[in-house]
Amino acid sequence: MKKQELTNRGDGVAKWAFPPVHPEGRKFGLIAGALCVFFAFMAWETLAWPMAAITAWTLAFFRDPARTTPQDDRFVVAPADGLVTLIQDVLPPPELSGPAGLGNAPMTRVSIFMSVFDVHINRAPIRGTITRIAYIAGKFLNADLDKASEDNERQHFLVERGDGVKIGFTQIAGLVARRIISFKKEGDAVNVGDRVGLIRFGSRVDVYLPAGTAPQIIKGQRCVAGETIIATLGVDQDLLAIAH
DSSP: OOOOOOOTTSOSOOOOOOOOBOHHHHHHHHHHHHHHHHHHHTTOHHHHHHHHHHHHHHHHHTBOOOOOOOOOTTEEEOSSOEEEEEEEEEOOOTTTOBTTTTBSSOEEEEEEEEOTTSOOEEEOSSSEEEEEEEEEOOBOOOTTSTTHHHHBOEEEEEEEOTTSOEEEEEEEEOSSOOEEEESOOTTOEEOTTOEEEEEETSEEEEEEEOTTOOBSSOTTOEEOTTTOEEEETTOOOOOOOOOO
């Protein structure tokens, strides 16, 4: 049976379904599920029920929902689900700086913190070619801290478009995260919103915006990877929000 497609013109039939689980997480779900069945078979209910909850959480953690990504080259979209916790003007990291990278001048860094309840699949913020990937071993401090960008285990990406526009972003491990996984390699072409990697479990992603481009989000706002527009290239406009 042909799969029905949904459009913004009302085509197709929409119904709720649990998002697919990314292959990286299926083995963890199977292990947790097998332990749950074993404990239940042995009538160890005090272990079976907690393991059932862990199984459900594991499958939810590795969920990989479909996303509808804006297809406009002016937009920089969020590479991660989560809460915007920091917006700062900083120097680009050494691994992404220099003439072939992001340069050496200060630029705006937007930090998105992913809790253990957020989707952890990371996506490309723009269309282009991955010209640089740099993995740095480090500590496992709270990913919500400013110094996590320099001290924690992390992996940098540099994406460059054909017109020379470059966006850098960094996967940063946190207190619980113990592995950063990349789905891409240097030289790969990516479209905006393409899956590029994930972090296990709970972490943060930094995005470095070029000069003359201000974030179109504020601290405390939640982002959806591959959907939320965090900036429009060349638009430098201050935003104001009123807390209620």
